Amino acid sequence: MNDLYPSVLREVAPLRDAFASAGHQLYLVGGIVRDLHLGAPLVSLDFDMTTEARPAVIKALVDPLATAVWTQGEKFGTIGAQVDGRPYEITTHRAESYSDGSRKPEVVFGDDIEVDLSRRDFTLNAMAIRLADGELIDPFDGLGALERRELMTPIEPEVSFADDPLRILRAARFIARYDLSVNDSVMAAGRALIDRMSIVSAERIRDELDKLLAAPAPSSGFEFLVEVGAWPFVVAAVDVSSVAGIGRQLDAVANDLVLRRCVVFSYVAPEQRRKTLSGLRYSKEESRQILSLLGAVDVIRAGSEPLDAPAVRRLVASVGYDQLGLVHSLIAALGVSDRGFGTVLETLDASGELERLTPVLTGDEIMELLGLDPGPAVGACLKALQERRFSDGPLDRAGEVAFLTTNYHPTS
Ligand code: ATP
Ligand code: MG
Numbered sequence: 386m387n388d389l390y391p392s393v394l395r396e397v398a399p400l401r402d403a404f405a406s407a408g409h410q411l412y413l414v415g416g417i418v419r420d421l422h423l424g425a426p427l428v429s430l431d432f433d434m435t436t437e438a439r440p441a442v443i444k445a446l447v448d449p450l451a452t453a454v455w456t457q458g459e460k461f462g463t464i465g466a467q468v469d470g471r472p473y474e475i476t477t478h479r480a481e482s483y484s485d486g487s488r489k490p491e492v493v494f495g496d497d498i499e500v501d502l503s504r505r506d507f508t509l510n511a512m513a514i515r516l517a518d519g520e521l522i523d524p525f526d527g528l529g530a531l532e533r534r535e536l537m538t539p540i541e542p543e544v545s546f547a548d549d550p551l552r553i554l555r556a557a558r559f560i561a562r563y564d565l566s567v568n569d570s571v572m573a574a575g576r577a578l579i580d581r582m583s584i585v586s587a588e589r590i591r592d593e594l595d596k597l598l599a600a601p602a603p604s605s606g607f608e609f610l611v612e613v614g615a616w617p618f619v620v621a622a623v624d625v626s627s628v629a630g631i632g633r634q635l636d637a638v639a640n641d642l643v644l645r646r647c648v649v650f651s652y653v654a655p656e657q658r659r660k661t662l663s664g665l666r667y668s669k670e671e672s673r674q675i676l677s678l679l680g681a682v683d684v685i686r687a688g689s690e691p692l693d694a695p696a697v698r699r700l701v702a703s704v705g706y707d708q709l710g711l712v713h714s715l716i717a718a719l720g721v722s723d724r725g726f727g728t729v730l731e732t733l734d735a736s737g738e739l740e741r742l743t744p745v746l747t748g749d750e751i752m753e754l755l756g757l758d759p760g761p762a763v764g765a766c767l768k769a770l771q772e773r774r775f776s777d778g779p780l781d782r783a784g785e786v787a788f789l790t791t792n793y794h795p796t797s
Contacts, residue, residue: 389427393417394519397432400468400475401516403446409438411475412498412513412522419509422531423563434475435513437496440464443475461492479504482548499524506545506552507559508537536565542574550581553615554593561597561606575613582618591665594619598635598645607632622653622661638718646671647678647715655683677704681712682721691725694733698775701730702742738779744770745782746789754786755793766793 394401397413404411414435421430436443440459447466448454455465462477480495482504495501498513499522505511508525515522525539536556538545546553553575559565597606607628610616616625623631631652635645653661658679662672681704685692692700704712709730716723733739744767751757751766769792770785780788 389430390421390519392427393421393430394514394516396469396471397434397516399450400434400447400473403450404436404438405517407438407442407446409436409442409446410498411436411438411516413516414502414513415505415510418512418514418521419527419531421514422512422528432471432473434473435478435498435501436475437478437498439477439494443477447473447475462494498522503539504548505539506549506555508539509559509563511539531563534563534565535568536560536571537568538571538574542568542571543578546574546578547581550578551585551589551593553579553582553613554585554590554597554610554619556613557606557609557615558593558596558600560609561600561603564605567609572613575615579614579618582615585618587664588666590619591667594649594665595642595646598642598649599640601640602636603645604629604632604636607635620649620653620661620665622657623649624652627652634718639714641711641714643674643678644711644714644718647675647682647711648718650675651679651682651715651719655679674708678708678711678715680704681708682715682719685716685724685726686721688724689722692729694729694778695776697726697729697733698739698742698778700726701733701739702775706739706742741779742774744774744785745780746770746785751789754789762793769793 393413397411401411412435413432415433417430417433438446440456440462443464444454444456444459447464447468450468451466452470453467458465458474458476462479464475466473466475478495478498478501480493480497481500482493498515502511502513502522502524508527508530510527511523511525512527513522514520521528525537530537536559538552556567556571556575560567597603600606610619611625611628616623616628631649634648638644638648650658650661658676659672662675667675681700684696684700700712701709713723713727716726730739746754746767748759748763748767751763752759755762755766757763757766766789770780770788773788774780
């Protein structure tokens with residue numbers, strides 16, 4: 386047990402007392418209980434709680450203690466509260482499921498902690514700590530599963546996965562993060578029910594992929610996704626035969642989300658990448674960064690001759706100076722030959738020229754200099770200056786003025 390157990394119990398005492406004095410039980414539940422048993426550091430813990438009190442009662446009980454209360458999740462039973470600088474999520478127990486298999490099963494509140502725990506995804510996530518006496522509530526031997534490093538469901542896996550097929554994806558994250566073996570019945574149920582994955586939204590699939598990518602070594606989670614048949618629901622554009630190898634590549638790269646996303650999407654054909662990323666509902670900014678990093682790697686991969694200074698300047702301009710560390714890591718991760726990119730880059734960078742790769746003169750200054758009216762000619766001048774900078778390196782303001790007055794004659 387984690388040394389933090391007493392300090393966590395002390396920290397939650399004001400909430401515990403408020404619920405106790407109103408005759409309600411309050412429990413820490415789910416990931417925090419698992420992680421406390423694994424000796425996780427305090428900063429990594431999410432304080433999730435559950436109670437039989439209904440949301441309106443939770444709200445009334447936390448209100449005097451909280452500096453902020455969030456009620457967006459109220460109809461699903463969850464009240465958020467900031468108490469002593471710490472965010473809490475307190476959720477009313479769930480009752481037995483009478484799911485009709487629909488996409489949005491109705492939320493039914495319950496009174497029994499054990500029933501609530503039975504509806505959770507895996508036994509190692511189905512433990513609670515009763516705050517009144519600090520007792521561990523572990524009806525499904527989650528602690529044993531944690532010790533054996535085994536992934537099991539509290540109820541029959543067929544019922545659990547039919548209820549919420551997202552759990553098949555959640556499995557991958559826990560397998561990778563905690564180095565779990567998969568119980569045979571869990572694997573068989575996942576396989577049998579895999580087509581239910583089609584009801585899971587793209588956003589939730591993306592979130593799970595990102596969480597799997599954040600595991601220290603994601604490869605076993607990737608292997609599970611292949612074995613259970615889930616991969617085509619995750620990134621169909623990546624052929625399933627590449628996925629185990631991608632997992633191994635991911636284990637060997639730094640735990641950086643952008644870098645790891647790039648490794649995965651490098652296996653999507655360039656012309657399909659944009660569509661794949663927007664299909665997974667990555668934001669415009671996230672997609673832009675992934676596409677531009679992969680575009681830079683594609684350029685480097687496209688030839689065999691050493692890259693010259695103009696090619697390197699163009700690359701830096703397209704990907705952005707601040708992204709160069711990621712370009713290097715990505716080239717290394719994918720085993721791409723860098724074609725002298727690093728060496729040329731170092732020389733150019735030493736001169737400071739890469740910090741500015743755009744012309745000094747503005748459109749207004751060009752119009753004034755050459756007596757031009759607004760129009761395509763101004764754009765053509767800017768483009769010529771840009772090309773000149775790419776091909777021969779930087780010019781200062783006077784140099785750009787001289788270049789334009791020599792090459793472009795005012796309309797007289
Ligand atoms: P992480 O450390 O990645 O946050 P976690 O176990 O805390 O993992 P959360 O997604 O934060 O997972 O959910 C908190 C708890 O809620 C879980 O531990 C589990 O008990 C329960 N839970 C979450 N999602 C589901 C689900 N889809 N089905 C069943 N139980 C779930
Ligand atoms: Mg959590």
